[in-house]
Amino acid sequence: EDQVTQSPEALRLQEGESSSLNCSYTVSGLRGLFWYRQDPGKGPEFLFTLYSAGEEKEKERLKATLTKKESFLHITAPKPEDSATYLCAVQARGGSYIPTFGRGTSLIVHP
Amino acid sequence: DAMVIQNPRYQVTQFGKPVTLSCSQTLNHNVMYWYQQKSSQAPKLLFHYYDKDFNNEADTPDNFQSRRPNTSFCFLDIRSPGLGDAAMYLCATSIPGTNEKLFFGSGTQLSVL
Numbered sequence: 001e002d003q004v005t006q007s008p009e010a011l012r013l014q015e016g017e018s019s020s021l022n023c024s025y026t027v028s029g030l031r032g033l034f035w036y037r038q039d040p041g042k043g044p045e046f047l048f049t050l051y052s053a054g055e056e057k058e059k060e061r062l063k064a065t066l067t068k069k070e071s072f073l074h075i076t077a078p079k080p081e082d083s084a085t086y087l088c089a090v091q092a093r094g095g096s097y098i099p100t101f102g103r104g105t106s107l108i109v110h111p
Numbered sequence: 112d113a114m115v116i117q118n119p120r121y122q123v124t125q126f127g128k129p130v131t132l133s134c135s136q137t138l139n140h141n142v143m144y145w146y147q148q149k150s151s152q153a154p155k156l157l158f159h160y161y162d163k164d165f166n167n168e169a170d171t172p173d174n175f176q177s178r179r180p181n182t183s184f185c186f187l188d189i190r191s192p193g194l195g196d197a198a199m200y201l202c203a204t205s206i207p208g209t210n211e212k213l214f215f216g217s218g219t220q221l222s223v224l
Contacts, residue, residue: 004153009151031211032211034212034213036213036215041199041218041220042217042218043115043117043201043202043203043215043216043217043218044154044201044213044215045215046212046213046214049211049212087153087154089213091211097142097205097207097208097211098144098156098159099211099213101153101154102153103151103152103153104151104153106151
């Protein structure tokens, strides 16, 4: 069974204080790993897809990386508007197209 | 510009009173999903449609039903809501075989009194 574990559950940062969120996964062959951002009371919004170990994607202050067992979402010099819950999901190769989601990391960035 | 639209944004119902949540999409995607999300938890897939084919998750209670009358619309019916059904309900769409990211609506927050 595919599993996704995200850590930490919650993270508080000061504005400008860089950090990383972790997504560990167990899947029988990775087809894709997805990062989403979810603001309170809203639906998740797609950020990145990573397909193979060593791949990296960047968007503004966010950078996602992938190894064979985990993915990191690095946040460089975060701003208060980066406060949100970040969800990770994996999709298995050869299996269902349905992704398995983690519980997310709730990020709060203080000004 | 909204591509996946859920109505209403907030729904209050009484214990046992049927409720219907709606979702529409302008993306013409094959797959439509319904997820249930409770506070600090992962979205939980209830069911999905691949075109007209309905796929129910094994642990989705019989209390939850769905309809997809056409490509654009999908409905979630909760026949007899219980207090434990209070949650955010998310609709999403995708096209399998592409990069397969999900496009989510803004969700419907359901309260059961």
